[in-house]
Amino acid sequence: MQKLVLLCLIFFNFFAGALGQTQVNSLLCENRINPTGIDVSQPLLSWQLSGNRRNIHQSAYELRVGTSSKSLSQGKGLVWNSGKVSADQSVHVPYGGNPLSSGKKYYWQVRVWDDKGQASGWSPVAEWQMGLLQPGDWKASWIEPGFIQDSVSRPSPLFRKTFQASKKIQSATAYITARGMYEARINGQRVGDALLTPGWTSYRTRLQYQQYDVSNLLRQGANAIGVTLGVGWYSGHLVWENSKNHYGARTALLFQLNIQYTDGTEEVISSDNSWKSSTGSILYSEIYHGETIDARKEKEGWSDPGYDDHTWSGVQLSGDNNKSNLIATINEPVKRHEPFKPIKIFTTPAGEKVMDFGQNLVGWVQVRIRGNAGDSIVLQHAEVLDKNGNFYTENLRLARQKNTYIFKGNGTELFEPHFTFQGFRYVKVTGFNGEISPDNFTAYALYSDMPATGEFSCSNQLINQLQHNIQWGQRGNFLDVPTDCPQRDERLGWTADAQAFSRTAAYNRQVNNFFAKWLKDVAADQRADGSVPFVVPNVLGPSDMGSAGWADAATIVPWNMYLAYADRRLLEQQYPSMKAWVEYIRGKSQQDLWNSGFHFGDWLFYHPDDDLDGRAAVTDKYLITQCYYAHSTQLLINAAQVLGKTADVAEYTALLQRIKAAFMKEYVTPSGRLVSSTQTAYVLALNFDMLPEDLREQAALRLVENVKSYNNHLTTGFLGTPYLCHVLSRFGHLDVAYTLLLQESYPSWLYPVKMGATTIWERWDGQKPDHTFENASMNSFNHYAYGAIGDWMYRVITGIDTKEDAPGYRQIIIRPRPGGSLTQASGTLQTYYGQIKSSWQLQNGQFILDVEVPANTTATVYVPVKNGGTVMENGKAVSELKDIKLLNNDKDQALFEIGSGKYHFTTAL
Ligand code: BGC
Numbered sequence: 001m002q003k004l005v006l007l008c009l010i011f012f013n014f015f016a017g018a019l020g021q022t023q024v025n026s027l028l029c030e031n032r033i034n035p036t037g038i039d040v041s042q043p044l045l046s047w048q049l050s051g052n053r054r055n056i057h058q059s060a061y062e063l064r065v066g067t068s069s070k071s072l073s074q075g076k077g078l079v080w081n082s083g084k085v086s087a088d089q090s091v092h093v094p095y096g097g098n099p100l101s102s103g104k105k106y107y108w109q110v111r112v113w114d115d116k117g118q119a120s121g122w123s124p125v126a127e128w129q130m131g132l133l134q135p136g137d138w139k140a141s142w143i144e145p146g147f148i149q150d151s152v153s154r155p156s157p158l159f160r161k162t163f164q165a166s167k168k169i170q171s172a173t174a175y176i177t178a179r180g181m182y183e184a185r186i187n188g189q190r191v192g193d194a195l196l197t198p199g200w201t202s203y204r205t206r207l208q209y210q211q212y213d214v215s216n217l218l219r220q221g222a223n224a225i226g227v228t229l230g231v232g233w234y235s236g237h238l239v240w241e242n243s244k245n246h247y248g249a250r251t252a253l254l255f256q257l258n259i260q261y262t263d264g265t266e267e268v269i270s271s272d273n274s275w276k277s278s279t280g281s282i283l284y285s286e287i288y289h290g291e292t293i294d295a296r297k298e299k300e301g302w303s304d305p306g307y308d309d310h311t312w313s314g315v316q317l318s319g320d321n322n323k324s325n326l327i328a329t330i331n332e333p334v335k336r337h338e339p340f341k342p343i344k345i346f347t348t349p350a351g352e353k354v355m356d357f358g359q360n361l362v363g364w365v366q367v368r369i370r371g372n373a374g375d376s377i378v379l380q381h382a383e384v385l386d387k388n389g390n391f392y393t394e395n396l397r398l399a400r401q402k403n404t405y406i407f408k409g410n411g412t413e414l415f416e417p418h419f420t421f422q423g424f425r426y427v428k429v430t431g432f433n434g435e436i437s438p439d440n441f442t443a444y445a446l447y448s449d450m451p452a453t454g455e456f457s458c459s460n461q462l463i464n465q466l467q468h469n470i471q472w473g474q475r476g477n478f479l480d481v482p483t484d485c486p487q488r489d490e491r492l493g494w495t496a497d498a499q500a501f502s503r504t505a506a507y508n509r510q511v512n513n514f515f516a517k518w519l520k521d522v523a524a525d526q527r528a529d530g531s532v533p534f535v536v537p538n539v540l541g542p543s544d545m546g547s548a549g550w551a552d553a554a555t556i557v558p559w560n561m562y563l564a565y566a567d568r569r570l571l572e573q574q575y576p577s578m579k580a581w582v583e584y585i586r587g588k589s590q591q592d593l594w595n596s597g598f599h600f601g602d603w604l605f606y607h608p609d610d611d612l613d614g615r616a617a618v619t620d621k622y623l624i625t626q627c628y629y630a631h632s633t634q635l636l637i638n639a640a641q642v643l644g645k646t647a648d649v650a651e652y653t654a655l656l657q658r659i660k661a662a663f664m665k666e667y668v669t670p671s672g673r674l675v676s677s678t679q680t681a682y683v684l685a686l687n688f689d690m691l692p693e694d695l696r697e698q699a700a701l702r703l704v705e706n707v708k709s710y711n712n713h714l715t716t717g718f719l720g721t722p723y724l725c726h727v728l729s730r731f732g733h734l735d736v737a738y739t740l741l742l743q744e745s746y747p748s749w750l751y752p753v754k755m756g757a758t759t760i761w762e763r764w765d766g767q768k769p770d771h772t773f774e775n776a777s778m779n780s781f782n783h784y785a786y787g788a789i790g791d792w793m794y795r796v797i798t799g800i801d802t803k804e805d806a807p808g809y810r811q812i813i814i815r816p817r818p819g820g821s822l823t824q825a826s827g828t829l830q831t832y833y834g835q836i837k838s839s840w841q842l843q844n845g846q847f848i849l850d851v852e853v854p855a856n857t858t859a860t861v862y863v864p865v866k867n868g869g870t871v872m873e874n875g876k877a878v879s880e881l882k883d884i885k886l887l888n889n890d891k892d893q894a895l896f897e898i899g900s901g902k903y904h905f906t907t908a909l
Helices: 002-018 069-073 461-477 495-508 512-525 553-565 568-588 621-642 646-667 679-687 693-709 721-730 734-742 750-754 785-797
Strands: 023-029 036-038 044-050 058-066 078-081 105-114 126-130 143-145 157-165 169-179 181-186 207-213 221-230 252-261 266-270 276-279 282-286 290-294 315-317 326-328 334-340 344-347 353-370 376-382 402-406 412-415 422-430 441-448 454-458 800-802 811-814 824-831 834-843 846-853 858-864 884-889 893-898 901-908
Touching: 023 105, 023 126, 036 207, 044 058, 044 105, 044 834, 058 069, 069 105, 143 157, 143 276, 157 252, 157 266, 169 181, 169 221, 221 252, 221 282, 334 353, 353 376, 353 402, 353 461, 402 412, 422 441, 441 461, 454 461, 454 495, 454 785, 461 495, 461 734, 461 750, 461 785, 495 512, 495 553, 495 721, 495 785, 512 553, 512 568, 553 568, 553 621, 568 621, 568 646, 621 646, 621 679, 679 693, 679 721, 693 721, 693 734, 721 734, 721 785, 734 785, 785 800, 785 824, 811 834, 811 846, 846 858, 858 901, 893 901
Parallel strands: 036 126, 207 326, 290 402, 811 858
Antiparallel strands: 023 044, 058 078, 058 105, 105 126, 143 252, 143 315, 157 221, 157 276, 169 207, 169 252, 181 221, 252 266, 282 290, 334 441, 344 353, 353 412, 353 422, 353 441, 376 402, 376 422, 454 824, 800 811, 824 834, 834 846, 846 901, 858 893, 884 893
16 A cells, blocks of 8 residues: 555655646655654744746745644644635744644645745645654663773673563654763664764753664563663763863663553653673773774673573662753764775884875774684774874874774674774774785765765866865764864864855755754853853863854854754844853953953964074964954854844944954054055955955955965964955955965965865964975874865855845755866755856867756856857857846946856856
């Protein structure tokens, strides 16, 4: 029957498509496909329209939500039927029906009316499941092992519970979290495929639980639950000097299983003092240091019902049974992604056996090999080889990155760690006497399961490798929180790094939920006076806060997410945090000048080794603070405008004027020279509109002069770099921006590429031309901050952007700006509306541009032309085409507006 319905649906869609009818698909609830664990009262619903004609718009929609997919299609038992709503909104439409119940599954579908008033069919049915909404829904208690734990090596405890499911099971949902990390099993099978759960948040106020549909893992009769814990971020080593137990010394488990029987009754199995505990094969597990597994200590079948657990200890109820900090999981969990095989196994000059996986990645190596009982195999991880080709770990500082596996010796054994991850390209194998081959090892990349959204490529292979490196920098460092680096004893949510890269990140992947979750931690860890920590979650301390360009993540990231995804609710939720940060600065300022306190400044700016004549590009730190004060205030005004907070708009607009006036007085000479004659100084002043209009052109020229004085090299650090090319292209120096982008010698984006990098480096000169390294105390080879150029590559080279007053690509800008030696560039972006494409090439004096615009959006297209030349679309002048609205055609550029569809433009250039 089900098959028949599916066939009919496919058939119907096929015919609807052929007839040119508009269709609805790609349903999202809270930006995810069929999510479980929703704890907002009005989930946001989105859908996409499609059809095979141009200019499709939605004129109305109808949503229906029910408690079973069957009754939904009959329109019965609905909890909400929106009726026909005349509106073009197809993204983030709030649920508006009856109150939603804890743990319940809801089924929904939508149909639309297009711009011709034609109704689509109903979309396929999608679903979501609510989380536990009331504190009283939690029946489970926090439990800890019942035996005395070794507090030095801290082996992973196992928890076990058996129970009888007396009746036929209809469905079952597990709600699990831990103080530490957990991995759960039911009847021997892994629950879900999320890794490193429950993820990292500001645990004291926000601890995520995960929710799993485990109906298929349970059976009528005897069942068993087994859970392993690791110390994770909760109790593990974090930050420097081997400090640990940042949130508490005792790991603990919270587990609740809600079973629905077919007779309509419900049973709850939850963690309490009836559980049992023991230890197993994981002897040691630390995020920085790696894991030790002794397979001889494995308790075979320990999560099966038939296992004999009479030697196990009981458990103790945790002294801290707090559940008020529990929240559902907002972001996509960390999952296993690309596998890699060693491309080479070799012996280094120092005589060590090393594997090269060909890519600097973050994850772990799975080993499948045979050994003798008690023998071991040890894997150590490194990012680079040194000048002589030897395995190099100094830049890891105290992080050991070492996994040790001890064989039980009964045939081929499979090992991989559970509660750790490594940043590496090279793996050194020791302690193993047998032969090894690539077949024995598979490296897996682990990262948050954010859907991929953007692709960029062009005619220059080095730039393509740069894009690859940016993408891999993001994969490796978007591991539940945006981290600075994934390998040394750090791996923290550094705020500057995150804000600098956030817009690029939103091109490459759908990071809406990823950042929505992190921003709540930013707000949670914000000090009462509004100051924002250097790292979030904050594990540094209450005074490590308030640095310009770092703390501004509180305003910059919400605004960037709003531009990319147009989720007004996020802006609304972050608004108090944004405002508190601006108010903090205001409190620190005197006469509207923020010139006090500690600041990192333009971190890792160009600093030549032989800086005898003062060539280091040092930018006055307080000039920087003032620029960020203005920027954050501007973003607060923007947010206030969107949210209709008119009093705030007026107040902060007046403040902004004073901030800029104070800047002019303190840091700018009457002729417009800045007190720091650095690229970063000019970049920030210009990007944040600190200078009056009449001084901008000359300031941009000074920037260009400065670039030339360094022989066409950049000198910017973390704060100047993201805006450098934007400022140049905005003020008429596109050529200089391209020159910097295509520069191959150090300092530049392509220098690391030429040196064989597969990720973005922390420093412009992480490895010198003679292959020696920068100072090992700060030399990561996987740090995404300088990858912020990716935003310019998408927004300027391929020209894909959103209008700020119609964000989330509701009104698209396509403004490709060819330059440098590029002859071709192509970008695609999956938005909530569908795919945008901008792909251009220069061929025989022709500029050819292929554009794709998703339904229910419009795009303004800018095409460069020669001497006012005309633009053709598929062989016809655009001025003659009905479905293209020509807005302007001047000497250098033609400008027109289009609706959805595919377009092929050509013009002489
Ligand atoms: C981190 C950075 C961070 C910086 C601030 C470093 O240790 O790796 O990326 O922004 O500290 O000082």
